[in-house]
Amino acid sequence: MAGPAPALSGVDASPGTGFAVSLRGxxxxxxxxxxxxxxxxxxxxxxxxVSLLGPSGCGxxxxxxxxxxxxAATTGVVRVAHRGAQAGHSIGFVFQEPTLMPWTxxxxxxxxxxxxxxxPGEKADARVGEALxxxxxxEFADAYPRELSGGMKMRVSLARALVTDPDIxxxxxxxxxxxxxxxxKLNNDLLALWRNLHKTVIFVTHSVFESxxxxxxxxxxxxxxxxxxxxFRIDAAxxxxxxxxxxxxxxxxxxxxxxxxxxxxxxxxxS
Amino acid sequence: xxxxxxxxxxxxxxGNGGARLVRIILPIVVLAAGIAxxxxxxxxxxxxxxxxPGPGLVFKTLIDDWSILSQSxxxxxxxxxxxxxxxxxxxxALALLFNQSKWLEYSLLPYAIILQVTPVIAIAPLLLIxxxxxxxxxxxxxIVAFFPVLANTTLGLNSxxxxxxxxxxxxxxxxxxxxxxxxxxxxxxxxxxxxxxxxGLSLIGAVVAEIAAGSAxxxxxxxxxxxxxxxxxxxxxxxxxxxxxxxAGIVIYMLLGLASHLLLRRWHESALGKEN
Numbered sequence: 001m002a003g004p005a006p007a008l009s010g011v012d013a014s015p016g017t018g019f020a021v022s023l024r025g026x027x028x029x030x031x032x033x034x035x036x037x038x039x040x041x042x043x044x045x046x047x048x049x050v051s052l053l054g055p056s057g058c059g060x061x062x063x064x065x066x067x068x069x070x071x072a073a074t075t076g077v078v079r080v081a082h083r084g085a086q087a088g089h090s091i092g093f094v095f096q097e098p099t100l101m102p103w104t105x106x107x108x109x110x111x112x113x114x115x116x117x118x119x120p121g122e123k124a125d126a127r128v129g130e131a132l133x134x135x136x137x138x139e140f141a142d143a144y145p146r147e148l149s150g151g152m153k154m155r156v157s158l159a160r161a162l163v164t165d166p167d168i169x170x171x172x173x174x175x176x177x178x179x180x181x182x183x184x185k186l187n188n189d190l191l192a193l194w195r196n197l198h199k200t201v202i203f204v205t206h207s208v209f210e211s212x213x214x215x216x217x218x219x220x221x222x223x224x225x226x227x228x229x230x231x232f233r234i235d236a237a238x239x240x241x242x243x244x245x246x247x248x249x250x251x252x253x254x255x256x257x258x259x260x261x262x263x264x265x266x267x268x269x270x271s
Numbered sequence: 272x273x274x275x276x277x278x279x280x281x282x283x284x285x286g287n288g289g290a291r292l293v294r295i296i297l298p299i300v301v302l303a304a305g306i307a308x309x310x311x312x313x314x315x316x317x318x319x320x321x322x323x324p325g326p327g328l329v330f331k332t333l334i335d336d337w338s339i340l341s342q343s344x345x346x347x348x349x350x351x352x353x354x355x356x357x358x359x360x361x362x363x364a365l366a367l368l369f370n371q372s373k374w375l376e377y378s379l380l381p382y383a384i385i386l387q388v389t390p391v392i393a394i395a396p397l398l399l400i401x402x403x404x405x406x407x408x409x410x411x412x413x414i415v416a417f418f419p420v421l422a423n424t425t426l427g428l429n430s431x432x433x434x435x436x437x438x439x440x441x442x443x444x445x446x447x448x449x450x451x452x453x454x455x456x457x458x459x460x461x462x463x464x465x466x467x468x469x470x471g472l473s474l475i476g477a478v479v480a481e482i483a484a485g486s487a488x489x490x491x492x493x494x495x496x497x498x499x500x501x502x503x504x505x506x507x508x509x510x511x512x513x514x515x516x517x518x519a520g521i522v523i524y525m526l527l528g529l530a531s532h533l534l535l536r537r538w539h540e541s542a543l544g545k546e547n
Contacts, residue, residue: 070437093441099434102538103456115452116442144538
């Protein structure tokens with residue numbers, strides 16, 4: 001493939017293609033010699049909800065960090081479509097942990113991306129209020145992170161990712177540390193947000209059930225080196241609700257994806 | 272001084288409010304008992320004041336000599352403050368420089384450590400030769416006090432959450448923004464810890480330098496008073512000056528503790544009530 005590529009290379013050449021993110025032959029080798037990604041080709045359409053599913057250490061988080069520009073690909077090309085000059089802000093990132101600044105209020109945490117972009121106060125206030133309302137935390141703007149539950153902290157983190165009105169939302173196992181009840185609730189809220197806001201979402205998870213419930217497309221990855229081993233299209237009727245979660249259709253998808261995931265891990269053991 | 276702990280102390284408080292009250296009352300009871308024992312020892316053994324003055328005499332001296340002692344107290348406090356401010360600025364600035372440039376850290380850190388491990392009492396006479404006395408005294412306070420600030424600030428700047436750092440990178444934060452909105456707030460609890468240590472140490476530094484300068488200079492700080500009173504066998508005044516020094520140290524510690532509490536109370540574990 002091509003030589004070392006900048007992680008965030010240029011504007012999407014032809015906006016008509018409709019791809020939000022495009023990876024071509026992307027590999028990542030860490031300084032320690034660990035091959036995290038062994039050649040990934042992936043296209044994500046605009047407004048698509050895609051899950052990257054795989055066991056721990058399969059490089060799915062690495063792929064996300066490459067797309068975000070937080071680290072550079074060893075070889076290959078990462079293309080991210082963005083609007084005009086606002087390069088950095090077309091991406092929102094939600095980490096595994098809420099990653100909030102404990103020393104300041106929810107409001108200031110959500111405002112951070114705007115503050116770093118030098119957005120004037122009043123305009124920023126409006127955006128922060130909007131983002132907090134979107135995640136249902138309008139009344140908690142003045143609370144400090146330690147005063148919130150785990151689920152609420154994650155919502156703040158989501159509001160912070162939404163505040164710049166990004167085209168692409170990258171989520172790195174955001175709900176993995178939450179209890180199941182909270183996770184289901186946040187799954188539904190995320191789906192509602194996605195339907196209303198038409199963002200492109202790339203969602204990393206190791207839960208088959210979560211990936212099937214949320215995504216239009218599930219990408220199954222193999223453990224080290226991370227490669228794409230299978231891909232599933234989940235064509236369920238929208239909007240998905242708790243009913244879908246208990247349907248035979250959902251169970252069928254989960255079974256197919258689970259088998260593919262087992263295969264992906266098995267391949268690795270055999271070689 | 273012999274301090275006899277009161278055996279009949281109150282049992283540990285029943286409730287939270289009680290426990291708090293006990294924590295305030297117990298040291299006071301110990302203090303009262305200590306003073307009483309001291310007074311008793313002096314009276315029973317009929318110890319002359321030039322060997323060991325009783326607490327009453329020390330207190331009386333404190334009031335009688337207040338004009339001299341208060342002047343000295345102000346001098347020492349002023350020196351301490353200057354040393355403390357210099358240590359705070361120097362320690363934090365140096366830590367920031369080290370944080371921005373590894374080269375600077377590798378070049379200078381060994382010398383900061385050498386300065387720290389060399390006893391200041393041994394450096395003070397040299398400083399007094401090369402520097403004007405007032406400057407030398409401040410320099411001593413600085414040398415003793417800056418290292419904890421430097422070490423703690425460095426630790427704090429290096430303990431920034433990695434994901435938060437990634438977030439700042441993602442949103443294209445400049446170095447100055449990262450410093451102001453991420454590194455400094457994250458390091459604040461550590462910096463304040465360093466400053467609390469530095470407060471007491473700068474008082475010690477000031478005292479050491481005054482003692483070293485004592486016979487040579489025109490110093491009039493509390494430590495100088497102690498040295499001077501010792502030559503004149505004015506033991507009660509020595510005790511009175513010592514009392515003031517301790518009080519000054521306690522007040523400095525409490526003020527810095529209060530400042531730390533006020534700055535951290537909304538978010539840091541150290542400043543949160545245990546019942547939360």
